[in-house]
Amino acid sequence: MTDILGYRAKFGVLGPSTNTTVQPEMDEMRPAGVTNHYSRIIVDNANALSDETFLKGTALIDQGTVDAVRGVMTCAPDYLVMGMSAITFYGGAKGAEQWQSNIEEVAGVKSFIGSVSVVEAFKAIGGIKKVAFLSPYYPVANTEVRNFLSDYGFETVADHPFRAPTWTAIAEITHKQVREVVEQMNDDNVDAILQVGTNLCMARLAGRLEQELNKPVVAINTATYWHALRANGITDKVSGFGRLLEEL
Known part of the structure; x- marks a missing residue:
């Protein structure tokens, strides 16, 4: 039955x-x-x-994720699209892999997380080595993003x-x-601009x-939703959100 x-x-x-940003932005991309x-x-x-209170706040989001996963699984979704990003960068590549694995064990279906989706987006675009990124975070979380990107060979030359x-x-x-x-942040030394932090409204602006700017500008909600679509063989082109959804 379908x-x-x-x-x-x-x-x-x-x-x-x-x-208040993830739901309307991803609905527009659907x-x-x-x-x-x-x-x-x-x-x-x-x-x-402060750095400390920011980390404590994201830890509370992390703690509540399993209950939200169990709640949404009652409608039998095929896949999960994770609309929170900070905690998916923590601990570098290994931390993201473990976090994603834990969620998928609870859900029983595949998930798409912001940090990994950004990497896949950069690979699909090609030619990206040096990145500048902006976030709504505190510096401690930006450090986590830097470390994660470094694990995949991307150099952060500026962040805000x-x-x-x-x-x-x-x-x-x-x-x-x-x-x-x-x-x-932008100059000739920057191959791509990245925005992280899913409640920061930037999908269409990107x-x-x-x-x-005539260079890649990747919004994390766009990258995550694009990754979920393409990984499931859905290749529809959606205009207004940049190259990822329009061309790739």
């Missing part, structure tokens, strides 16, 4: 309950025959005022942590602020910046 609306794939999409079924990882809108004071404040970072940071 799901009437999700006749190509049913995705369980998970994100923190404070996240091709016909694919359905997204959002499950919230229940977490308070914590204040993140926005230091969002709360989880919901991440979604309040404006496109003007993002543009200013991208302009500051597509526009790619055209303006």
Whole structure:
């Protein structure tokens, strides 16, 4: 028997309950025959005022993920798309692999996580060695992203942590602020611009910046959803989100 609306794939999409960006952005990327079924990882809108409090906040998200996975699995999704990114970078390549394995053991289906999806996106685009990235994180988490990218041979030449004071404040970072940071980080030494932090709204802006800068600009929600589609043989081209969904 085939799901009437999700006749190509049913995705369980998970994100923190404070996240207001993942669901609308990924719904905009959804091709016909694919359905997204959002499950919230229940977490308070914590204040993140330092490296230490940021790490504690992401640890709470990590702790709530299993319950959200079990909840969404009741609708029998074919795959999981993880709409939180910080914890998927922690511990480098080995840490990401173990975290993903633990989730898949609980779910019984394959998952797609932001950190690994970024690597797959860079490989698909090709020619990327030096990266600049921006995040809503605190510096301690940016260090984790740097280390993860290094494990896969990508050099970080610049990064910017926005230091969002709360989880919901991440979604309040404006496109003007993002543009200013991208302009500051970008130079001829940068092969690609990366945005991490799934509540930072940048999927469509990344597509526009790619055209303006004439170089890859990868938003993590785009990379994760693209990876889930392509790994499942769904090759539809979706406009407005940059090369990943339009060409690759």
